[in-house]
Amino acid sequence: MTRSAEQPRTRRQVQAETTAARVLAAAAELFAGRPYDAVSMAAIADAAGCAHGLPFHYFGSKRGLYLAAMDNAARELADAHAAAGAAAPRDEVRAMLAAHFDFMVRRPTLAVALLRGGIGADPDAWAIFDIVRRQFLARVCGLLQLDAEASVLMFMLRALSGAIDESTLQMLEAPHVVAVEVLVDALLHMLAAAIEVAATLDRGLAVTRALALLEGNAKETR
C-alpha cells in the first residue's frame, strides 16, 4: 500500500505531484492578491483547473493549503538566500541582500504573500516567514562574527528587518526610485548603524571586528 521506494515513481504519482503543485501555485497566486478570508477554495480550484474537492484531498483544509503555500514560498526565499555567496563576508552579506531583493522583485506574488502573512492572519503563517528571517540574520551574524544570542543586538537586527521589508514593499510599489544595488549599499550602512547602536546599549557586545568586516578592510579570521 505504501511504496516508500526511492525514484521509480509511476506516471500516476508524477501526475499527482504535478497536480498538487498546480493547486499550490494557484493558492500562492490568489493568497498574494487578497487576504486569507477573501480567497475561496472554489476560486483556487477554478484557478488550478480542478474539482473543488481536490485541494482538500491534498491539503486537508483551507488553512492547510494556505500554510503549505506559505511554506513553499518561504522555502523558495530561503533557497535564494542560500544560493548567495562571496569571498569576503562583506560581499556575502551584500550578495544575500541582493538575492533577497532580486527574489522579491522577480516573484512579487510570493513576496506580497509572505509580507502579508507578516502581522495579519494567523501566527503559524507568521512563524513560517519569521524562521527565514531569523536564518538570514543568524547567517549575517555568523559572517560578521557577531553573537547571535545577544538579545539587544537581535532586537536591533530585527528592527532592521522591518526596514528591509518596508523597502521591499516600496520597491514593488514604485520600482524605479532606487536601484537594487544602491539600496543594498544603503541597507549595509543601516546595518552598521544598527550594530553600533547595539554596542552602545550592551557594553559587553564585541562589535569592532564586525564593523571592520563590514567596512571590508579586515583580515579574514573566520
Next chain:
Amino acid sequence: MTRSAEQPRTRRQVQAETTAARVLAAAAELFAGRPYDAVSMAAIADAAGCAHGLPFHYFGSKRGLYLAAMDNAARELADAHAAAGAAAPRDEVRAMLAAHFDFMVRRPTLAVALLRGGIGADPDAWAIFDIVRRQFLARVCGLLQLDAEASVLMFMLRALSGAIDESTLQMLEAPHVVAVEVLVDALLHMLAAAIEVAATLDRGLAVTRALALLEGNAKETR
C-alpha cells in the same frame, strides 16, 4: 459619526453619541484581536451591548464601521504625536518617538489593529495609517529642515518607519528587552544613518544642517 454640533445637544443626541462611541470602541477592540473577516457584526453588537441592527444604523456597513474604527485609532495616534513638543528639534523628534512608543505600549489593542491594517486587509485601511506615518515623517523633515519632497530621502525614511513598526511589535511581544528611552536613542541614530545614506545616493540633498540638528549641536535657524 460626525459631531460638529455646537452646544445645545438634546439628551437623545447625547445618548446616541454615547451608544455610537460604545459600538466604535467594541469594534476597535475586536478588530485588533483578529482579522477583518474573523470579526462578525454580531460579535461587535454583543460586545457593545446593543441590537445587531444598530451598528448598521450608525455606520452603514461593516466596512464603514471598520474604517471608522481605524480612523479613530489613527486619530488618537496622531494626537499623541501632536502632543509631543520640545525646545530643540532633536528633543522634539525624540519626544515624538517616545510618545509613539508610549502610545503603542499603552494601547496595544489599537497598536496591533493599526499595524495589522498594514499590509493585509484593504488599501483604505492601510491609507488611514499611512497618512499618520507620512505626517510623522513630514514633521520630522520640517524639524530637521529636510526636503520632504525628495524621493530618495523619503524612501529611506519610510524604510525607517518599517524599523519603527517592527520595534513596536517586538516591544509588545517582549516588553523588557529594551527600555523605551533607550530604543528612542537607538532609532535616532538609525535616523541619522538613513539621512546620511540618502545624501550619498542623492547628491543634491542638503543634509548637513539636519545632521547637525540631530547631533544637538547646531544653532536653531528655523
Next chain:
Amino acid sequence: MTRSAEQPRTRRQVQAETTAARVLAAAAELFAGRPYDAVSMAAIADAAGCAHGLPFHYFGSKRGLYLAAMDNAARELADAHAAAGAAAPRDEVRAMLAAHFDFMVRRPTLAVALLRGGIGADPDAWAIFDIVRRQFLARVCGLLQLDAEASVLMFMLRALSGAIDESTLQMLEAPHVVAVEVLVDALLHMLAAAIEVAATLDRGLAVTRALALLEGNAKETR
C-alpha cells in the same frame, strides 16, 4: 435589552414564537420520516416555509433543532401520561397505558420519531425519551407501592417497556390486529408476570400488595 416581563408580549414576539414553533413542527415531521442524517436543514426550512438560516437563528444547529424536537415530543407524551387518572391504582395504570397507546396512534409521527431515537443516533436523544419511560415506570411503582429503587425489578420493568414499544410499532404497522383496550389488558398481565418474576429473583422484594392491587381486589392503602 432583555424584557423579562411576564405576559405583555409584543406582537413581534408572538410572531417569532409562532415561527419557531412552525420550524419545530416541520423538524419533528421530517425527523420522524427518516434518520437524522437523511434530513437536511434545507428541507426543514423549506417545509417550514422560511429561509435556510432561520432554524439556526432559533436552534443554533441541526443537532440543537433535533434535540428540541425530541424534547418537545417527549414532553407531549409525558403530558399525555400525566393526564391519565383513575380511582383505583389498577385502573390508573390501565389508563396510563391506554393514554400511551392513544397518543402513539394519534401522533404516529411523533411516536416513530421518539422510538427511532431509541437506539440510533445520539445518546442525548435517547436520554430524552428514556426520562419519560422512567417517569412512567416510577409512577407505576408508586401506584402499586413497589420499590422503584430495586434494580432487578427495574430491569424487568424496563424489559416490559421494550415490549410496550414493540407493541406500539406493531400497532402503527397493522392497526387492527389487536384493539387498544385489549392490548392494555394483555400488558397488564405481562406486568404482573414481570413483577412476579422479579420477586423470585430478588427475595427481599415486597410484591404481594402490588399484585393484589393489580388484580383489583385489594383495599386502597395509599
Next chain:
Amino acid sequence: MTRSAEQPRTRRQVQAETTAARVLAAAAELFAGRPYDAVSMAAIADAAGCAHGLPFHYFGSKRGLYLAAMDNAARELADAHAAAGAAAPRDEVRAMLAAHFDFMVRRPTLAVALLRGGIGADPDAWAIFDIVRRQFLARVCGLLQLDAEASVLMFMLRALSGAIDESTLQMLEAPHVVAVEVLVDALLHMLAAAIEVAATLDRGLAVTRALALLEGNAKETR
C-alpha cells in the same frame, strides 16, 4: 460475497476472499459504533487497510456493503440460535435464549449493530434482523406446538421480542444486575404469560399443551 465455489480455489481467489472478509469485518465494526451516515467508506477502507476503491469493487456501493455486513451479523446470530439444542422442548427454548444472550454479550459490537438497525436506518436492514427474529419465534412455536400463523399470538410473541431486545441492551449497559441464566428463566415466565394472554384474546388458540411443555411436565409428542 457469495462463496459457492467448490474445491480448487486459486491463491488469488483465496486472497480475494480474505480481503473481502477483512472489509466486511471492518464495516461491521464501524457500523456498530455509529449510525450509517456517520460511517464513511474511507474510514472503512482505512480500517480494512485497503484502497478506498476496493470496497466498491467487492460490494458495489456503501449500501451494499452495509447490507452485507448486517446480513453477515444476522447469519452469525442465526447460527448461534441454530446451535442450541436439548432433549425437552422447554430446555431447548431455554438453550436458545441462553445462546442468544451469550452471543450478544460476547459480540456486543454485532449486537448493537443489529439492534441499531432496528427502527432506524432503512427498512431493508430492519428486514434482515427481523427474519432472524421470526425464525426464532417460529422455532419456539414449533417446539411448543403453537400455531405460528395466529396473528394475535404472534403479536404477543413479537412484543416479547421487544422485551428480549431491551434486556439485551440493559445487559450490555450494566452486565451484572442479572445473570444470564436467571434472565433466561425470567423470560420463560414472561413467555408463558404472553401465551396465556394470547389465549384469552383469541379463544380459538390451543395453548394448554404449550403451557404444559413450558412447565416441563408434559410428555413429548413431537
Next chain:
DNA sequence: TATGAATGAGGATTCATTCAT
C-alpha cells in the same frame, strides 16, 4: 485484484444586511 487520484454534488453553518415595529 488492487490502487488512489479525481470528481462534483450536497450539506451545515455563518453572516452581512434589511426592515417592520
Next chain:
DNA sequence: TATGAATGAATCCTCATTCAT
C-alpha cells in the same frame, strides 16, 4: 433611536463514486 426577526448568498468541507493504471 433602537430592536431583533428574517433573509439568502456564500463558504468550507465531506463523501460516495468512478476510472485510468
